[in-house]
Amino acid sequence: MTRRRGQSDLPAYGGMSAFAGDIHNHCAISYGHGSIEDAYANARMQLDFASVTGHASWHDMPEDPAHVADYHRRGFARLQEQWEHVQDVTDGAHVDGEFVSFLSFEWHSMTYGDHCIYYRSGRGPLAPAQAQSLEELRTELRAVQAAGLPTMALPHHIGYLAGRRGVNWDTYSAELSPVVEMISMHGSGEQDNSPRPYLHTMGPRDAGSTAIAGLGRGHRFGFIGSTDHHSAHPGSHGHGLAMVWAPELTRESLWEAIQARRTYAITGDRIMLATSVDGAPMGSEITASGSREIAVQVRGGAALETVQLLRNGEVIAEKRPEHATLSDTFDGILAIAFGWGEVGAFIDWDVEVSLSGGEIHAVEPRLRGYDTLADQAGETDRYAFSSWRQTSRSTATLTTRTYGNPTVTTDATQQLALHVEVGADAVLTVTANGRTLRRTIAELMTGPAVSYIGGFLSGAFVMHRALPYHAASLTWELTDEGTGDQTDIYYARVRQVNDQHAWSSPTWVTHPRA
Structure with a gap:
């Protein structure tokens, strides 16, 4: 696989790459769906680093509504039972230079806002999760650090009202929280008028809890994103990612970069x-x-x-x-998306993408999991259902699954973005579930091309308009x-x-x- 990683020629970033990760997401190790093995398989498919997070405790949890309190308690108990297994899988997923994993758990709080706790390792204690206040949690984590295991406690979905699980800037400290998770599937907590509003059942965002409010109060922190996805799919496209400028893909290098706040937040596309x-x-x-x-x-x-x-x-x-004139060569991105069809009707895709007259320099997968936040009546048969390979310099394959777009404003398609340098007369060919679509790059420069795999309301795929880098x-x-x-x-x-x-x-x- 040829994975795309951003680099900059600004002198401040010499010798560094922009590594992409998701360090806050969930699966069935607590409350959520899918195995932790599926979660790390999905993470390795399109990320450089990840942490699969277990819901661990909630010291001031409301008892009403009762069914919500009940499924939280079941999730906390499940994580306690599986903690050894969680550590084993997290540690086993880590390979320096290839993929980095961190151990984590989530500490809920109405009073102080939710925090995700991280260890610079695949192993660490769950006991600090029982802290009954933020200062008690910090005391526990200081003891862990004193014993030789670096820790962090990062606030997330910060924009909710303080006292309703939003960040409490009165009690915030940068000591263990060098960055905050500003964007996730909950929305953007940057400012009250920033894109991606909060639409979850927990309520709207509050101006006093936003990042700009915290900065205005003199706090110093960096920005990251993560998905907070609940179906074993770290990096599910469009919900949030943490980008880290670091010289090496190792736990130590990424950790140091986060401590130094050489981080930025993105929603999905691998923006450098x-x-x-x-x-x-x-x-x-x-x-x-x-x-x-x-x-x-x-x-x-x-x-x-x-x-x-x-x-x-x-x-x-x-x-x-700035506008640039077209030429006989194309240096840019060819993106293909698969999905549509009837809502809830699974389509299993078997795709081959080939490029004649040029090479695929890198592949950027933009893949999604099932968007489910809470318990549901039944489980699907699998949560790791995508796989891609660059099989040659000019060919890539993808197997994946779609199930229609849940609403007319929710994108649940699966995508591949090819980074290429070719002549305008080069031909992109996509064969999906037996249907073949071909277009020259010159044709795709004028607009997208669409094909269906069956009759009315069947699944469809699209070659998006070819995107020259100068436009991006x-x-x-x-x-x-x-x-x-x-x-x-x-x-x-x-x-x-x-x-x-x-x-x-x-x-x-x-x-x-x-």
């Missing part, structure tokens, strides 16, 4: 985002008495709609890719004089035309005072 302020990477704290030299570099997975630079929560500059990329340099305040906070926000997004971690610039 790099920022620097006076040569320092995202997450840095620097001192500057005058103007600041800022650089932003982006390479997206679809056409860029806008890239914005924010200072202290306000957009101060905006840029779009930009490098932007600008100078800002700052506000004159003691500290200014800068970060970048990316929006693609396909409703995929990215947010860099902030950089803090402090003005020296005499």
Whole structure:
């Protein structure tokens, strides 16, 4: 497999790659669906690192509604029973340089907001989950660290109202929480008006719980995403991923990068985002008495709609890719999506994709699992149902499953994105379940091509419009004089035309005072 990993030519990111992970997701080790073995199989298929998280405890859980409290307790007991097995599988999934795994569990709290607890290992104690307050939890984790096992406690779905499982900025500390999970299937907790609103049964997002509110109160933290998926599918496309700038794919290297806040949050497409302020990477704290030299570099997975630079929560500059003339060669992305058909009707797909007249440089899988948050009446037969391979320099295969789009605004398709450099007369051929579709790159530059695998309301597949990199990329340099305040906070926000997004971690610039 040729996996795509982002790199930047900004000097601040020399020798680093942008590794993609999902460190908060669930399966049947607590409450959720599918085995942990399926979860890690799905993770290795399209991620560089992952942690499969068990729901562990809830010290101030409401007793009403009773059925919700009941299934939480069953889930907590299940994790306790399986903890040794969870450690074995997590440790066994890890191979330095190929795939990194971390052990984790989730600590729920109405009062302090939910936190996911991580160990820089595949093994660690579950006992800290019984803490009855956030400070007690921190005390337990400090003891674990003192014994030689580094830990983190990262807030997630921060945007809910404080006291309703949203972050409590009054009790937040960066000591064990260098980053916060800002985007997941719950929505975006960046600002009250940012894309991806909170639509879960737990309620809307509250302005006082957002990331920008926490930054405004003087807290310093970076941004990550994760899916919070509940059906054994870490990295389920579109819900959130953690991107980490690190020199190596090892536990130690990724952990150090998260501690340094060299992280950014994305929703799904593998957007490369790099920022620097006076040569320092995202997450840095620097001192500057005058103007600041800022650089932003982006390479997206679809056409860029806008890239914005924010200072202290306000957009101060905006840029779009410059128009480029077409040529006889194509350097960019060919994306193919599979699915549609009747809702709930499973379609098992057998796909071969081939490219004549050029090579596939890398494959970016954009695959999804079943979107289920809570207990359901029955289980499906399997939760690891996708597999892909790049079988040659010009061919890739995919087997996967779709079940229709649950609503007219919910995308449940499965996708492959091919990164290629070919002539405009090269031909892309997709054979799916016995149906073949062919188009030249020149034809796909003018628009998508569609085919069905049967009659009316059957499954369908589409070759999306060919995307040249120049429509998805930009490098932007600008100078800002700052506000004159003691500290200014800068970060970048990316929006693609396909409703995929990215947010860099902030950089803090402090003005020296005499």
